[in-house]
């Protein structure tokens with residue numbers, strides 16, 4: 380790494396920040412940078428999104444962000460535009476937060492949004508500045524982009540590129556941005572490092588509320604790879620516990636006390652050990668696959684098979700859940716009424732990208748089930764993604780007349796449901812808790828047959844087909860118009 384004495388572009392003024400790409404990451408980052416006191420200009424190609432953000436409205440669900448963003452807009456620190464030219468004129472630190480989705484036909488990341496930003500922004504950069512990649516990209520992306528940026532810009536290598544990967548989790552975006560576990564600065568010289576330290580200065584000092592954020596300074600490839608490795612590790616951890624969950628199921632062990640015991644080992648830790656339906660979302664699945672593709676290109680050998688197995692195990696959680704539904708319904712899902720609780724890929728988000736819950740709902744629908752989905756915040760996105768199933772405004776409405784209730788996204792609202800009330804609404808009191816977070820004793824006491832992923836059937840829950848179960852559900856066959864209801868099912872509005 381080159382070290383220079385006086386940075387030529389260090390003006391001693393607070394940096395003026397632009398954030399290019401105002402999706403989940405960019406809108407959150409822009410609002411947080413403004414909350415740190417900077418003047419911020421957000422840029423997006425989507426003019427409707429820009430208009431809404433400019434009015435202080437957040438076009439997705441992220442707890443706390445509407446309040447934070449609208450305050451920053453009202454107080455004049457945060458504005459939005461569709462014009463990159465305005466951004467180039469305004470800013471000296473440009474964060475790139477555009478999407479890097481999976482390639483439509485396969486294996487690898489689609490980098491076209493990132494490349495377009497560099498190609499369009501480069502010629503507009505007429506004074507020394509720092510372009511900071513935050514999007515998640517395969518290792519080896521940034522170095523050629525840095526060269527291209529210097530080629531395109533009238534100020535040449537004074538238009539620097541750094542990579543500062545982002546680790547925020549949807550649903551915790553503000554906390555993760557303003558109080559990150561760590562900051563990674565991938566830089567090519569100390570000018571870039573100093574510029575990043577100026578931007579993040581408010582997080583780099585100890586305060587009574589929080590200790591200074593640790594910083595790892597490294598080269599561009601390492602910064603890119605830290606991020607990808609973190610997501611691939613998280614995915615691997617989940618597929619590992621889900622593999623253990625399968626062994627639990629086959630052997631009569633219980634994955635819930637098992638992961639509690641695992642998590643008490645400080646070398647393992649208790650976070651991110653929730654076995655069940657597996658991971659989804661706009662990041663872990665696509666980042667793992669992009670890493671697998673890159674690792675294969677770079678000759679990673681058997682390691683590629685490990686990553687492929689992680690993906691495969693995760694995908695199979697969804698088909699395993701469908702298989703359990705089929706089993707609970709006596710082998711046949713056609714015309715069965717299925718209530719799905721949860722559509723978002725995780726609680727506290729309205730994101731349905733690669734949502735395990737929606738995959739299960741779609742699969743059951745495809746096999747002839749009548750599926751009603753509820754989610755506290757993701758219904759609009761879910762309807763757009765999967766228009767063919769029914770949607771309900773409450774969990775109670777979704778469950779009305781159901782042969783089975785599936786708990787697929789662990790919103791806190793669902794832990795607070797009243798199993799007695801629900802039991803009076805359903806046709807059969809059968810619950811599949813695919814997230815292993817509901818209180819099984821409570822549901823069983825209320826008369827439910829409870830099934831989980833990776834856990835033995837609850838001792839109080841009758842097995843399907845057993846005399847006890849047939850008594851509980853009233854009769855043998857399911858789905859018939861004349862099936863007796865349990866507890867007198869009635870539609871609730």
Ligand SMILES: NC(=O)C1=CN([C@@H]2O[C@H](COP(=O)(O)OP(=O)(O)OC[C@H]3O[C@@H](n4cnc5c(N)ncnc54)[C@H](O)[C@@H]3O)[C@@H](O)[C@H]2O)C=CC1
Pocket residue numbers: 399400401402403404405422423424425428476477478479492495496513514515516545546547548549661662
């Ligand atoms: N969603 C998350 O929680 C996190 C995402 N990331 C990474 O950040 C990147 C962005 O992710 P999301 O915000 O989820 O994606 P997103 O799809 O929600 O947002 C991307 C935004 O970029 C805009 N855009 C596309 N081309 C543009 C251009 N040429 N100029 C200006 N704007 C443009 C799109 O209109 C969209 O609003 C991805 O690489 C992702 O892997 C990293 C950490 C967390």
Ligand SMILES: O=C(O)[C@H]1O[C@H](OP(=O)(O)OP(=O)(O)OC[C@H]2O[C@@H](n3ccc(=O)[nH]c3=O)[C@H](O)[C@@H]2O)[C@H](O)[C@@H](O)[C@@H]1O
Pocket residue numbers: 515545546547548549550610613617650651652653654655656657658659660661662663724725726
């Ligand atoms: O690169 C990204 O965009 C982000 O991806 C993930 O964040 P996110 O996708 O928002 O959500 P997570 O909280 O990681 O959950 C991912 C998936 O794993 C599932 N999960 C999580 C935890 C658990 O114990 N079990 C489990 O199945 C969730 O239901 C969800 O479907 C990472 O956690 C972030 O650090 C990273 O910045």
